[in-house]
Amino acid sequence: MFHSQKLSNKIHWIGVNDRRTHLFENLWPLDKGISYNAYLIKDKKNALIDTVDISFTESYFEQIDSLLDKGETIDYLIINHMEPDHSGVLKLITMKYPDITLVGNKNTFKFVRGFFGDFKNTRVIEEGETLNLGDHTLTFVMTPMLHWPETMMTLETNTKILFTGDVFGSFQTLDGVLFDDEVDLCKWEDEQRRYYSNIVGKYVKQTQKALEKLKTVSVSMLAPTHGLIWRTNLNHIINLYDRWSTNDTENGVVIVYGSMYGRTERMAEIIARGLIKNGIKDVIMHDASKSHLSYILSDIWKYRGLILGSPAYNNGLYPPVEDLVIKLEQLQVKDRILGIFGSATWSGGGVKNLIRFAESISWQMVAHAHEAKYKPLEDDYQSCMKIAEEMAKIVAGSR
Numbered sequence: 001m002f003h004s005q006k007l008s009n010k011i012h013w014i015g016v017n018d019r020r021t022h023l024f025e026n027l028w029p030l031d032k033g034i035s036y037n038a039y040l041i042k043d044k045k046n047a048l049i050d051t052v053d054i055s056f057t058e059s060y061f062e063q064i065d066s067l068l069d070k071g072e073t074i075d076y077l078i079i080n081h082m083e084p085d086h087s088g089v090l091k092l093i094t095m096k097y098p099d100i101t102l103v104g105n106k107n108t109f110k111f112v113r114g115f116f117g118d119f120k121n122t123r124v125i126e127e128g129e130t131l132n133l134g135d136h137t138l139t140f141v142m143t144p145m146l147h148w149p150e151t152m153m154t155l156e157t158n159t160k161i162l163f164t165g166d167v168f169g170s171f172q173t174l175d176g177v178l179f180d181d182e183v184d185l186c187k188w189e190d191e192q193r194r195y196y197s198n199i200v201g202k203y204v205k206q207t208q209k210a211l212e213k214l215k216t217v218s219v220s221m222l223a224p225t226h227g228l229i230w231r232t233n234l235n236h237i238i239n240l241y242d243r244w245s246t247n248d249t250e251n252g253v254v255i256v257y258g259s260m261y262g263r264t265e266r267m268a269e270i271i272a273r274g275l276i277k278n279g280i281k282d283v284i285m286h287d288a289s290k291s292h293l294s295y296i297l298s299d300i301w302k303y304r305g306l307i308l309g310s311p312a313y314n315n316g317l318y319p320p321v322e323d324l325v326i327k328l329e330q331l332q333v334k335d336r337i338l339g340i341f342g343s344a345t346w347s348g349g350g351v352k353n354l355i356r357f358a359e360s361i362s363w364q365m366v367a368h369a370h371e372a373k374y375k376p377l378e379d380d381y382q383s384c385m386k387i388a389e390e391m392a393k394i395v396a397g398s399r
């Protein structure tokens with residue numbers, strides 16, 4: 001017999017855990033896996049909230065089958081988000097339940113048509129509209145560009161469970177757990193922040209708008225499409241989202257450097273030591289060739305200070321450092337304090353381009369950007385120390 005997990009008497013989790021995929025969106029490492037959460041509301045009319053990635057169709061269908069009595073069917077599929085990790089089984093669901101009605105907003109159906117074609121029964125809903133299932137009533141909260149144009153949330157007004165789509169989601173599988181009060185929340189925060197910074201982080205304004213909207217809604221549970229369901233510590237995840245979307249960072253410094261032959265790295269080591277000697281407790285070092293951008297971004301999301309180091313490479317930045325710089329510009333990360341260093345042998349190119357980046361992103365700069373020539377000598381290390389000292393002073397003094 002299948003033991004489905006319940007959010008309430010009639011609302012079931014019918015999600016899956018993905019421990020196989022190495023890269024989410026073929027891009028972001030899934031070292032701890034990910035869950036695709038989907039839900040079934042059983043009532044006079046049965047409604048599915050989202051589906052799962054297509055590779056998990058068998059498990060998804062099995063869970064639905066085990067919860068339906070003989071002759072029962074699915075009446076509605078509520079589509080909060082059309083990204084394929086949630087809409088993967090959409091077409092197959094309509095084949096399994098031919099009379100099902102697809103429910104979404106007008107943007108949802110542009111995507112439905114584009115990805116899958118036309119369907120017999122569709123219902124286009126707007127903000128605040130209701131859909132009665134019997135004892136349960138659904139209403140809809142639009143959250144455009146969080147993180148796709150069609151994204152929305154669905155509130156079940158009887159239980160006050162809010163199905164939030166990717167918002168409040170996380171990497172990391174649900175290993176026998178389902179709810180926030182069943183885990184040590186500290187152990188989840190890194191993967192929650194990595195998910196936010198990697199997947200949703202470009203849309204900080206939209207996050208703030210959604211948080212404002214949520215203040216007007218009475219909610220008992222937040223049920224996202226990935227990770228934990230929040231029924232006890234709702235304010236914990238709401239506060240984290242508030243901090244992450246307002247650049248409310250912690251007193252630490254991330255050093256990201258590239259280095260082929262160790263010269264730039266030696267400068268990074270001196271800077272790290274300088275930060276510690278000047279009272280910074282959290283110093284995180286990333287060799288950009290080794291750490292995945294995903295983890296670097298997540299640490300940058302957490303801490304106020306960032307020190308970037310690059311050797312010159314064919315008149316430009318060292319490629320992995322360049323990747324990071326491009327990403328930070330795309331994400332329009334705000335309010336960090338920046339230090340710059342690097343090394344070169346002839347006409348340079350690394351530090352020059354980091355300075356260009358600093359001008360375009362307009363963060364506060366510490367000390368002078370420093371480039372060592374040939375190899376770093378005592379004077380160069382002094383300049384690195386200066387960067388560390390000024391960074392420590394500003395970071396520690398800024399809050």
Ligand SMILES: Cc1cc2nc3c(=O)[nH]c(=O)nc-3n(C[C@H](O)[C@H](O)[C@H](O)COP(=O)(O)O)c2cc1C
Pocket residue numbers: 258259260261262263264265311312313314315316343344345346347348349374375
């Ligand atoms: C493939 C390659 C390209 C380079 N391009 C430049 C360059 O355009 N301008 C320059 O001044 N130095 C250039 N250099 C020299 C390095 O930037 C310099 O040796 C630097 O100190 C290396 O730092 P690292 O020991 O941290 O790798 C290049 C070196 C390599 C291997």
Ligand SMILES: [Fe+2]
Pocket residue numbers: 081083147166
């Ligand atoms: Fe998504």
Ligand SMILES: [Fe+2]
Pocket residue numbers: 083085086166225226
């Ligand atoms: Fe997702």
